[in-house]
Amino acid sequence: MRIDKAEVVVTSPDRNFVTLRLTTDEGHVGLGDATLNGRELAVVAYLKEHVVPLLLGRDPAAIEDTWQYLYRGAYWRRGPVTMAAIAAVDMALWDIKGKAAGMPVYQLLGGASRKGLLAYGHASGKTTDELFDSVRSHLEQGYRAIRIQTGVPGLKAIYGIASQGADAGDADVRYDHEPARRGALPMEEDWDTRAYLRHLPGVFEAVRNEFGPELPLLHDGHHRMTPIQAAKLGKELEPYDLFWLEDCTPAENQEALRLVRQHTTTPLAIGEIFNTVWDFKDIIREQLIDYVRGAVTHMGGITPLKKTLDYAAMYQIKSGMHGPTDISPVGMAAAMHLGLAIHNFGIQEYMQHGSRTNEVFQQSFTWADGMLHPGDEPGLGVTLDVDEAGKYPYAQAYLPYNRLHDGTMHDW
Numbered sequence: 001m002r003i004d005k006a007e008v009v010v011t012s013p014d015r016n017f018v019t020l021r022l023t024t025d026e027g028h029v030g031l032g033d034a035t036l037n038g039r040e041l042a043v044v045a046y047l048k049e050h051v052v053p054l055l056l057g058r059d060p061a062a063i064e065d066t067w068q069y070l071y072r073g074a075y076w077r078r079g080p081v082t083m084a085a086i087a088a089v090d091m092a093l094w095d096i097k098g099k100a101a102g103m104p105v106y107q108l109l110g111g112a113s114r115k116g117l118l119a120y121g122h123a124s125g126k127t128t129d130e131l132f133d134s135v136r137s138h139l140e141q142g143y144r145a146i147r148i149q150t151g152v153p154g155l156k157a158i159y160g161i162a163s164q165g166a167d168a169g170d171a172d173v174r175y176d177h178e179p180a181r182r183g184a185l186p187m188e189e190d191w192d193t194r195a196y197l198r199h200l201p202g203v204f205e206a207v208r209n210e211f212g213p214e215l216p217l218l219h220d221g222h223h224r225m226t227p228i229q230a231a232k233l234g235k236e237l238e239p240y241d242l243f244w245l246e247d248c249t250p251a252e253n254q255e256a257l258r259l260v261r262q263h264t265t266t267p268l269a270i271g272e273i274f275n276t277v278w279d280f281k282d283i284i285r286e287q288l289i290d291y292v293r294g295a296v297t298h299m300g301g302i303t304p305l306k307k308t309l310d311y312a313a314m315y316q317i318k319s320g321m322h323g324p325t326d327i328s329p330v331g332m333a334a335a336m337h338l339g340l341a342i343h344n345f346g347i348q349e350y351m352q353h354g355s356r357t358n359e360v361f362q363q364s365f366t367w368a369d370g371m372l373h374p375g376d377e378p379g380l381g382v383t384l385d386v387d388e389a390g391k392y393p394y395a396q397a398y399l400p401y402n403r404l405h406d407g408t409m410h411d412w
């Protein structure tokens, strides 16, 4: 078998997605997600200009060798653009291998280790009342684990709150925030960590009082705290028994987690913006985290993320793969196959794509009783309708950025 055709498809049904579509001489089609939110076209160029010429004529069965060829062969390693491009190739090759074998990808990865994947959804509200409505709506949809994000008094627009973005009026996304806003320039949000720290513990207390002790609750700090602030928050949230506190400090300073860890037993999750096992190496070995947030799409594909998670398993660290709507249905399918197969699955983030996206990408996964399953179609189980995709051309979109009240740029 050889790769005959490699196309890069950009489509923007509800938001921008970049998909690599490989076709073999035997007619098998493989899909890979290369979406990098807010910087999509950089990956398109990387793929079209530098990767596609290397793929044509190659044996699609040689997944590991192709991965090493693209990673080591580039000389310039790592980084989100490179690793998203390599991820798309890796996913597409697993998809082809599954189709050639007549098996779903999870079977090729060792078979199912569980019946389905516990998923968490995003509840949010500017006020506690709105937040409670959002939690109830998620419970009605069957979610059995819920992320809690809330407005902070005195702050206008902050991360993680639905209905303040561009699609605020769209019933589909009423409770699922989509931070990348279409337009020529990014949106400015505001931030005050002290105000947030004063407010958040009371919100968790209210949520526990309303919804009881059992419901797994998560929270995303989105890189905004200093180490000592994160330590303080983790400690103050202990009575509310969080499933995890995510991205409590900026991702680059991994030593920060030592300090946080010394002070709190709140479980920690990090890594949605990490690209390789090297970003995780020390914090896994030192047992500074509990969940690996890496996405198949941004960690270079199924092959390297499986290795990272196998390494994490040695320290009882589990998966918590990133699954916002900027991971395409193809990237989500890859996460589900991997999550079903590994022993140390923890939880899967699941935000739900909009109806236009679901028409462009036909999917075979199931969602029932709060659990995801990738389905049993050969390969990843996703088909791209190229004609439907063509109806939605790329639309410039940026993630927001953050300023403090005195104008200082802050982590977003």
Ligand code: EZ4
Binding pocket: 037, 179, 220, 222, 272, 324, 325, 326, 399
């Ligand atoms: O901000 O996916 O945990 N989820 C997140 C996401 C990220 C977006 C960025 O593209 O932090 O909402």
Ligand code: CO
Binding pocket: 220, 222, 246, 247, 272
């Ligand atoms: Co996050």
